[in-house]
Amino acid sequence: MNQETTASPVGSRPNESDSKIISIKSMHKWFGDFHVLKDINLEVAKSEKIVICGPSGSGKSTLIRCINRLEEHQQGSIIVDGTELTQDLKNIEIIRSEVGMVFQQFNLFPHLTVLDNVTLAPIWVRKLPRAEAEEQAMQYLERVKIPEQASKYPGQLSGGQQQRVAIARSLCMNPRIMLFDEPTSALDPEMIKEVLDVMIELAESGMTMLVVTHEMGFATAVADRVIFMDEGEIIEEKPPKEFFENPEHDRTKLFLSQILHH
């Protein structure tokens, strides 16, 4: 595996391609015999917002999970913020602390209070003093509009509140990139908006974001590019307006007709 991933044409100097914060080149991934990602090439500029959509099983979640190495790719290269993802555990931990991730199922730590959830990584990874970490945590909880829930446990919050805590938890690490893996898919309809509002506010602040979602309204509002994936390939990538009004490929058209017809 190593020989494929180390020989990167771009090299791993941070200043080489300054505006490109993520650079994925001819990347392949298999689950056993199943070829789940095929020849992925994707460059993401700083502050760019990218929405990834596609039918289920198309590999879109797997793609963003490769970016913080929750999944391991087997061919090609992924360079995140100047560091190439290899077997090197130290590099992986560094990249993970720079890349925030929000999950479909929130994945808050149920045995810790909201405040402890949010301060855990700053204290143990960034080595911040507790008081400082808590002060910063309260700022982010305010930003996601739930400072009053700080002493509660995740199980006492609604889904929308939990997802906002999850966003605050990631932001507390001051990440340079945020990955969202279907952040609103597990929410009741009346809670989707409160989470999307937080994400829109985050987008406006200049965060680099990769969002797997079916919320086409969100894509129209904030995305710089929409990427459509099917069967492990990137089929089409365009600015949202063009993407929705002028889809090129038949598969994109079919997908759009299926999700927009109601």
Added chain:
Amino acid sequence: MSQTPANPRYTPGTHPDLPPPRRTTGVLGWVRMNLLSSPLNVALTLLSIWLLWTILPPSIHWLFTGAIWTAADRKECWALMDAPRDGACWAFIRGSFELFVYGWYPEPERWRVNLTFVLFIAAIVGGLRENIPGKKYWLIFAAAYPFIAAWLLLGGFGLEPVGTNKLGGILLTLVVAVTGISFSLPLGIALALGRRSNLPALRAVCVIFIEFIRGVPLITLLFVASTMLTYFLPPGSTFDLLMRVLIMVTLFASAYIAEVVRGGLQGLSGGQYEAADALGLSYWKAHRLVILPQALKISIPGIVNTFIGSFKDSTLVLIIGMMDILGLGRARLNDPDWLGLAPELYIFIALFFFISCFAMSRYSLNLEKKLQTGHKS
């Protein structure tokens, strides 16, 4: 919905919270629901009352009112009763109490055993209580306790040395059980993590160890400890029998703990691992802060179950000739003065084990309730 006069119609939004129907709450409601809910239930209630009526009075008479508490031997006991065996001869237990507690520990040194017991209580209370001032120091003390206890009991470093063969009775039972319990938990956790490791060699070692230990009866391991182990040790080396037994008991319990903890680890959703990874926590930090606190919480019933099991399994050491409370009690039954007082002895021993195990069980329930944060991951 039909409308009855008792249920007046409210305009939407003004419906008050009404009290529940009568007869479902209070003492009468409870009796009605639990004791008299059906003809079969009424019959069972009557049967139970009759059974209690016939069993309780004679039991109370034998155990308490007709029992003899002070006597020199069993003949004196019988003489003091209306008829021989009319009541329990607790004088037997009272007369043997010191032997049952201390074994053959030399009399002038018994304060050391008492101190060990007192420190044991302190370590338990200090180590387990949540809101105790100076919690950190209590935890350090609790962790150091086994070594303090070993020094107090066996002597050396300024204390009169006492051979391990002098330990017996409740003292020996507690030494075997507490050592097994307190060392098997960390070892079991390590084995569980090893069994789930990505390193094939480590995983294989843990699987083989766990499966081997679980596949062999404890008695076999104790026989190995008492007889075979000497063949494997370098000739001329002596390795205390009690120490060998303690190691075997600990290894045995740790294999079971490992499987219980592994169950807890598997009960956790993969999302917890991923969230910890995604935040940049290392393997050890993720396990210490996120994974183990939750996995151990899920495993509490199984862990305590194993603890209670190994507490009672400690009686098996009598097979290799060690005199724990059961072994010592049985030996005492052969004493001509107290011949044939088995019921008293076994009631006493059962009571000792029941109190110890029930306390562990209650504590675990308490702990589960305290750690309940109203959510599954």
